[in-house]
Amino acid sequence: MKKQSNLTATYPTLPELTFRGMFLGMLITVIFTASNVYLGLKVGLTFSSSIPAAVISMAILRMFKNANILENNMVQTQASAAGTLSAIIFILPGLLMLGYWQGFPFWQTLLLCACGGSLGVLFTIPLRRAMVVNSDLPYPEGRAAAEILKVGSEIRREEAAGEDTSKTETGMKDIVLGTSMAGIFSFCANGLHIASSEFSHWIQIGKAITQLPMGFSMALLGAGYLIGIASGIAILTGTLLAWVIFVPYLTSVISPAEGQSAAAFAQAIWAQKVRFIGAGCIGIAAVWTLIRLAKPVVDGIKMSINAIRANDTEEKQILHHTDIDMSPKSVGIVFLVILAGLFVTFYSFVSAAGLPTTVTIIYIVVGILVAMLMGFFVAAACGYMAGLIGTSASPISGIGILGIIVSSLVVLGIGSSFGVFATPEGTQFATALAIFITAVIVSIAAISNDNLQDLKTGYIVGATPWKQQVALILGSVIGAFAIAPVLNLLYQAYGFTGALPRAGMDPSQALAAPQATLMTTIAQGIFSASLDWNYIIFGIVVGIAAIIVDMLLKSHTKSLALPPLAIGMGIYLPPTLEIPLVIGSVMGWFIHRYLRQRAALRSPGHEEEDVEACNHRGVLFASGLIVGESLVGVIIALIIVVSVTSGGSENPLALVGKDFETIANGIGFAAFIATIAIFVRHIITTKFTPEK
Template identity: 50%
Template structure:
């Protein structure tokens, strides 16, 4: 087979303009669709139950390698396409952070299939299209680590090389087994705690020290590195070392509420909004810094004529396809919005104008959040990106748009009736489209990083992700209706006599509905958001000053540290510190040459990738068990009195694993 560049062989990357490579195949599309269906259903249930979803790229890659190897002939590029397609399941399902709010406010009594599928599919495909011009700015021309994308690439490489004698594969498997067993012992059997917290009081001020024991987050932090890790730590310190103590000191302590619960409640309802405001400013600042590369990428994506003749590994979808699909999806969203507005307010002219305005918001704000989400995914990975923070900003923006139109007399009177139920529902519906675009953008750039590392063809990845979006969008409405009928949501039960204790909490959807209702009924406290905006401005000034003398301050990472829970941020920082520590120890041990340092570094990357893969796979397995049983503690072997023992054992096991990780990475090669 003649080719330019290299071609696909075990243990080698694929690059250049190779032809005849098995990459986008019918069997891969079918397998990817099946995995997408299963993982979408699992993520929808888990997200509604506990407010968390799992990233599906790595589990999909492992399943794909096993299935395609059994079928014969599966290679690294074909496996990469399957995991790219299936990754839509872990991200598009995040629309459940908004849509159940429609039932909680009483506007819907079920999930209309066409509306939900259309808004998810159109928003998701727009998210894919938004990332095409961002690929060059944030992936090929960026030093962002993309921890999950890097881990997925290492797994695909190890699977391609194979062989029991391959040390990289052994380390990947060892890390995976350790993380899977630890996750089973903590998240399933209850033998180990998954986090530990200590609450300290200084007068009326409360300080809370927390860390999680997630080995996947340790692995992600290792891949992120010390720069991003310290910025995240700064955000966590500002949140839990400054904001929470101040708020606990000035806020009356409710009787009967423990110190830990009081501090956590203030963080959830106050400090996270500071983080959301900081993220908003940081996102704008980040986009301004990326304006040049993004504009260049946008111009290249829409005008380049060598998309069919250039390097295979640098080809995006053709400009006419991007423009045509973009217009089609915008028209689809506009029709969807218009029909939604007409159902509540039968005024065609006003509905069309409002639908056009909301579609324009989805286009402009959607592209901005796509870039911001892609950047955040590059820092901390898709799983740890604050998607709910983006949803908060979208709810606020769309609410302010409708309030402005209402003040101008452009909204029909129906929007003001019934405690503004239609206005609140409209905000949630439009936000779901923006969130679909944001989540897919968040994931697609991670997938494109994987593709860059394994030599995939970008336009093919973009095609299969759109297929995954459509499959996921088709699955989400019936799964939502099934779960609603079986369990109900907190504050929205489908049948009389159902047990409220069994209702799905849908915590993010409850929060979004509360924020939208608070804005329209003038009950939302803007103080925390404005403090976050002010803090963001100060951090931007600090970043500008620091860049004059050396490295700047990743402002967005600081915002993440404020917004994400400490069990996430501190664990990420621990992983980043392990990366710095192993580097220092390697140099002090005499690994002075670049080749020796690269060998040690790769050993750490493989172990870290194994941590991410092992915990992800166990997370899928536990989600399946929880979904089948309807109980979170179905595998638990312990009782309530075991909590303190579990915390000490979990901490001890976590420390032992981290020490073992460092010793293994820095040891001399065998």
């Protein structure tokens, strides 16, 4: 592999962990955590916050004369925890859907997220040398963040030298434009209700029912641009399987309930049967991913364990600062603190069930052991997958499905031996405990998914690994403080599918929390034996077929692929959320095709740099779309909660009623088309001048 240039070799004493940097990182962490929690609960997707955090940090720290590239790097490292720790929402809402929690207890949620996230950092420390330094893994977001930091550093150098920087692009304008557009539309659609965010046209042919869906989410349009054409087409494939084959067939052979409308019947068939086909597909795709990566991950662990044994004090004296991890002593101390935190939170959770002391202790010890042991292995797998395909595309939800199955089976085995399932309350507790254990596993997987990406950025710009690891632990803890309040805020404002906080709420406005719904259903099915495994088994067959097709495409073509996990998500997610994703990915493919053709004419010999310069603006604009819609969603949720708690309306900002729906659909569609046009123009009008 190519050796990266060390930007700090000449300046080894540049400050990295500073008070102002940590404070700025804390603010960005809280903002992006709230954004990601909202987006994740709505559609089951979160976005990587490393790149936008790097841009924001760079723009703000420019106001300080002595700021530097490594300080910027630490801010984005800390803030990037927000993009991944928020993956806890893939499982934790299940405790409310189960009826075990009525809200999110602050201290339990805080300790669970902070301990799980910090473990994710510790578990990936021995992987750094093998997977970052001595690896050819691409780490797409890590490299992109490093490039942004380099640009900021160059601008600062030019300013210090008195050179003109007016033509140097930092990318802040791109993010602000995307954020503003998506924020305004989201406010009009979800606040004022003068525009629609989605609509469906229902079609019935004989007994078969399906829908023609359309969604106008700008955040998902941006996310589609980022995930790429392969994932977009795979999601479209899953959508077509669900709504062209599975739902029409099942609605034609099953009779609806008395008085049930065609739309309601088709939605019920999809939710109660077809989604489990998607679950089976997701599960087998996740297992296949882990099997495929097993050998390189095991080799990486062996190499890094051998390396860390030599990482003692004498060794550190001759190591460059860019090659020093947290010391084994520091790791041990942090690990003991985490262990104590896990014991406290597990004890508070298990002891509330009123079980015999022996059973309580067994469940606490086994729960912690399962979470930590499985967490270590998923940390290696997620770290590798993030390096391979990027943090945003790494299948955390698939890891969660494996986690809930393993946790449920372990809890089931212990409970059966001690008669825990003799009462309905005991069964409910066992299901809740399996979800609780899985929440720790998901926290570990999420942070490890991001940690190596950040270490790659640091490796490129010359940062100190142990300081980055400290920053990530700090980001995990700070982000954990925001998780419970934001979850409670969104729950009280919208509710979750199958768990509404108040009577009379509109179920169609509830946040889908798709992964949490799926994992809760799987856990309930394991404990009660009430789950119809036929649909899950059929989904596994569909997943195996998708794996075979994907392998054939990769072996016979250079660029074609059909990710099985994305097909499963296409079957599982609501189609109105998937269409903007697909449009964004297809749009991105056509844009890149045009950019490559144009670059060959206007920048011969510099085609790659030309395309990358244009795409870079697209990535930042797409990130802005995601941030804008997500932040406005959180703000609207806060307004709704204040209104409802004071006895007001659940739609306090609405200017129109449901009779405005047709016009709102037209406004939403027009705004969506306009956004696509602006998006495309913003990218293709990028100017490029090759460096001499």
